[in-house]
Amino acid sequence: MQVSVVIPFFRDYEYFPEALESVRRQSHPAAEIIVVNDGKDAKSQAYLDQFDDIIVIHLPQNLGSAAARNAGISAAVHTWIAFLDADDVWLENKLAMQVKFLTDNPQFDGCHVGVCTFNQQGIQNTYLNKPGNLQIEDMLIDTHILPSAFVIRRQALLDINLFDVKFRCKQDQELTLRLAVAGYQVGFINQCLIKLRRMDHGNTTSNGHKIIAGAWQMLRKHRQLYRQYPGTLSCFIYLSLMTAGGKMRGLERKSCFVLGKTMKWFIPSLRKTANGSP
Structure with a gap:
């Protein structure tokens, strides 16, 4: 091969x-x-x-x-x-x-x-x-x-x-x-x-912004698929917020974590969700 x-x-x-x-x-x-x-x-x-x-x-x-x-x-x-x-x-x-x-x-x-x-x-x-x-x-x-x-x-x-x-x-x-x-x-x-x-190759906050932007692109392009598979949307948003928050600082970092953890508290299916990929 x-x-x-x-x-x-x-x-x-x-x-x-x-x-x-x-x-x-x-x-x-x-x-x-x-x-x-x-x-x-x-x-x-x-x-x-x-x-x-x-x-x-x-x-x-x-x-x-x-x-x-x-x-x-x-x-x-x-x-x-x-x-x-x-x-x-x-x-x-x-x-x-x-x-x-x-x-x-x-x-x-x-x-x-x-x-x-x-x-x-x-x-x-x-x-x-x-x-x-x-x-x-x-x-x-x-x-x-x-x-x-x-x-x-x-x-x-x-x-x-x-x-x-x-x-x-x-x-x-x-x-x-x-x-x-x-x-x-x-x-x-x-x-x-x-x-x-895993190195800090550049601006950490910028990397977090890119993750949020990429998540938004995913949601827009594949919105019909997210509708077809109930539960995937909330899990995807949660993981994107937590991953982006890990690459941000200050208020933006705190806001991502608070939003993510709030989702996990109110959506039972998220409580078993893993911490995401590397």
Whole structure:
């Protein structure tokens, strides 16, 4: 099974070498490594030119990770696509275990793996509590599949018109929701096989605002689905508020937490809701 790896790159000079090396170390080698430079300039072009074992696509301006991934998917020549963010790290048997899973379970069109978050102090948290076969209800509520954990048939992505480039946040949840609606099956390997870097890359409050904006886009685009699956709307809003609040400060942080906890108090179905994805 041949897998094309797609890595969006936007000024990730500090962490990209570690991410790339984790692909090179895979026990099941990647068939090709496509790096999409999301905003070409002289510095990024010269930097990426030094790596002789990658295919580089230069986008003329910064269009966001959804557009960068779409460019990589379109350029790929193999049946399967794996994504890796330029600051994350794969464990060396990640691809091998996904290839084995998909070979042994041909009913699945893709699979994802457990996630460990880490920073300069080491591993922070491990996330393994995921559904074994994602359903529409799951994807309406939470972002269960992160790009760095995902292997999927290229044709499945083409069939649903790839990532929605209008989304700058929650684009991974929105994509996998459309996969579920289209009937594609995604399985889960209950092992931590990627390390997701958790750093403050920029303005924390801005990240919280992006989560709220992405949630609003999800609600507007898929409002009919939320109506079809009662209970998913309140869970989605609760998790979005709590996640956004965790990335804000001051009054905005407090307001998100108060609204979220108030919803959880008055809606019984929320009392068993998990704390969200990494």
